[in-house]
Amino acid sequence: MNVLIIEDEQIAANRLEKLLLKSSQQINILAKIDTTQRTIEWLEENGSPDLIFMDIQLADGLCFDIFDMVQVNCPVIFTTSYDQYAIRAFKVNSIDYLLKPLDPGELYNALNKFDFLSKSYADKDTPESMALKEAIEMLKQKNYKERFVVKIGEHIKSISVEDIEHFVSQEKATFAHTSDNRKFLLDYTLDQLMEMIDPAKFFRINRKYIISIHGFNDIISYSNNRLKIHLKHDTTMDAIVSRERVQDFKKWLDQ
Numbered sequence: 432m433n434v435l436i437i438e439d440e441q442i443a444a445n446r447l448e449k450l451l452l453k454s455s456q457q458i459n460i461l462a463k464i465d466t467t468q469r470t471i472e473w474l475e476e477n478g479s480p481d482l483i484f485m486d487i488q489l490a491d492g493l494c495f496d497i498f499d500m501v502q503v504n505c506p507v508i509f510t511t512s513y514d515q516y517a518i519r520a521f522k523v524n525s526i527d528y529l530l531k532p533l534d535p536g537e538l539y540n541a542l543n544k545f546d547f548l549s550k551s552y553a554d555k556d557t558p559e560s561m562a563l564k565e566a567i568e569m570l571k572q573k574n575y576k577e578r579f580v581v582k583i584g585e586h587i588k589s590i591s592v593e594d595i596e597h598f599v600s601q602e603k604a605t606f607a608h609t610s611d612n613r614k615f616l617l618d619y620t621l622d623q624l625m626e627m628i629d630p631a632k633f634f635r636i637n638r639k640y641i642i643s644i645h646g647f648n649d650i651i652s653y654s655n656n657r658l659k660i661h662l663k664h665d666t667t668m669d670a671i672v673s674r675e676r677v678q679d680f681k682k683w684l685d686q
């Protein structure tokens with residue numbers, strides 16, 4: 432069975448690959464891809480594999496753009512860090528949707544479903560393939576978070592997403608840094624946040640930072656073809672766009 436992995440976090444992609452190769456089925460990993468654009472190019476050149484594992488939030492945006500640009504004639508198992516209502520649509524329509532970190536038992540159950548789905552996806556008008564399209568449309572209509580509730584001592588405060596200039600991961604905790612130069616502790620990881628916020632307004636430049644389009648005042652060329660971001664209200668750490676994300680970052684700026 433030929434499998435394509437579409438995942439922008441290298442650790443998650445490597446773990447998925449390891450679990451798949453440990454399964455009882457004969458699996459060949461064709462490629463591991465981290466962006467929508469590279470996925471589109473790969474599918475145009477190689478066609479659909481037998482099965483795709485696809486993260487929802489990729490380095491250059493949501494995976495749903497892939498389906499708008501190229502025909503996908505195979506089952507898709509979506510993965511995400513954030514549980515939300517649309518999971519029900521995938522379960523009802525027999526299209527799996529796995530939460531990270533992936534549970535080996537759930538993964539193997541999903542692989543067993545592949546035997547029932549593989550032939551159906553060859554025909555774009557089958558109930559299975561139509562269910563995939565409907566589920567994708569439902570997820571496209573998802574509402575992004577507008578506010579986060581945070582605790583400050585004994586008090587509860589609601590902060591608007593529009594006021595957040597960047598999110599940062601520090602010492603195993605995640606903080607939202609606002610335009611009034613305040614920092615609030617959140618109960619989410621950066622992976623989870625990328626499922627919840629609008630990718631047109633926020634970009635994950637590296638493993639530590641997600642920045643807002645309004646959260647910086649300068650961009651400087653840096654060593655090894657990277658970029659250095661001058662954040663408006665945080666100079667405690669260098670905000671560097673990792674080399675593999677520079678091109679996608681420039682595309683994000685140019686929307």
